[in-house]
Amino acid sequence: MPVRGRQQQPWVRCPRRVADPVLLLYCFPHSGGSASFFQDWVTLLPPRVELRAVQLPGRENRFNEEPMTRIAAAVEGMAGEIGQAERAPFVFLGHSMGALLAYELSRWLRDRGRPGPRRLFVSACRAPHLPDLEPPISAAPTPEFVAELRRLNGMPAEVVEDEELMELLLPMLRADCEMSETYSYRPAPPLGCPITAFSADSDELAPPELMRPWQEHTSAPFTIESYPGGHFFVQGSRREVLTSLRSHLERILVQLRPRSA
Numbered sequence: 001m002p003v004r005g006r007q008q009q010p011w012v013r014c015p016r017r018v019a020d021p022v023l024l025l026y027c028f029p030h031s032g033g034s035a036s037f038f039q040d041w042v043t044l045l046p047p048r049v050e051l052r053a054v055q056l057p058g059r060e061n062r063f064n065e066e067p068m069t070r071i072a073a074a075v076e077g078m079a080g081e082i083g084q085a086e087r088a089p090f091v092f093l094g095h096s097m098g099a100l101l102a103y104e105l106s107r108w109l110r111d112r113g114r115p116g117p118r119r120l121f122v123s124a125c126r127a128p129h130l131p132d133l134e135p136p137i138s139a140a141p142t143p144e145f146v147a148e149l150r151r152l153n154g155m156p157a158e159v160v161e162d163e164e165l166m167e168l169l170l171p172m173l174r175a176d177c178e179m180s181e182t183y184s185y186r187p188a189p190p191l192g193c194p195i196t197a198f199s200a201d202s203d204e205l206a207p208p209e210l211m212r213p214w215q216e217h218t219s220a221p222f223t224i225e226s227y228p229g230g231h232f233f234v235q236g237s238r239r240e241v242l243t244s245l246r247s248h249l250e251r252i253l254v255q256l257r258p259r260s261a
Contacts, residue, residue: 010062011081012052016042021050022253023118024090026082028098030124030232031176032159032169034059037095044242049249050088054078054101058172067175071183075104089256091249092117095234096206097180099125103217106191116193118252120218121245123198124206124231127213129185134205138177142170149173152205152231190219196248197224198241200233 012026013035025045027038035053042051056074058067068074082090082105094102099122109116126132137148150160159165166173195218199208208226215222225244227237234241 011054011056011078013055013061014050014052015039016051018048018050021088022048022256023050023249024088025049025051025249026090026092026102026117027051027053028092028094028101029054029056030096030098031180032173033095033098036060041242044239044246046246046249046253048253052082054082054098056176058175059169067172069175069178069182071100071104071179074101074179075108078105079108089115089118089252091119091121091252093121093123093245094125095123096125096231097176099123100128100180100183103128103191106193107188110191111188116191119193119248120191120195121198121248122195122211122214123234123241124200124203126206126210127216128183129187129216130210130213132181132183136177136181138174138181145170145174145177190217192219194218194220195222197222198234198244199224199226200229200231200237201226202228202230203233205231 015038023046027035027041029035029037035055038051038053045051055062056068057065057077068077078101092102092106094100102117102120103122106116106120134152137145140148146160146166159169195214197211197214199206199211201208208224212224214224227233227240229236
């Protein structure tokens, strides 16, 4: 596969370019989410960090593309543009389904001897080896499907309550749900990078006790942080979460600073 330059690629959107970034932050969206979910994060990140938000097919600028229904296929697509020829180190952050995408891409890179993320941030997602106890809903009739999304708080309320928007997004939402429902964890050695888990005390889909087992997936340090709120606590507790994320990134930047002779 040919090496691509720094121009914007279909799988990645960059809300603000940084000249010669020291560190790249790749953000992976939740089920039904898009790159714009992370767009305003740039204002609270260190200036030498460039944010690159992953854009899956079937939404926003990729609306006319067929949405994917399997995480493995999405990982193959993302790998064509992420982490193959980067001159700057990078970290991954995924929210909900995005955490599984970030984790599986980290494994994909590791298994092929390619550089992986310096740290993996997982948010609002149970550890990958834990079974999903919720019944599948991706093929349910539309009224039941929407009702389940509302019950599970699996989508931002402003999206679920907008009937016209929901009708437009239904194919993508069903595909994303199928992507999560068909995910099957394959046992593998733990990653070598540290993992930080962001959880919420009222998140019924991924409470802290289902996120702590992420520590089994790293041979490096593991930390977990808890915030008030539900599944989309990164919106209600946005400043607190991003303040913590900024601190983590600044520590990585210090580690990357060249040592004086």
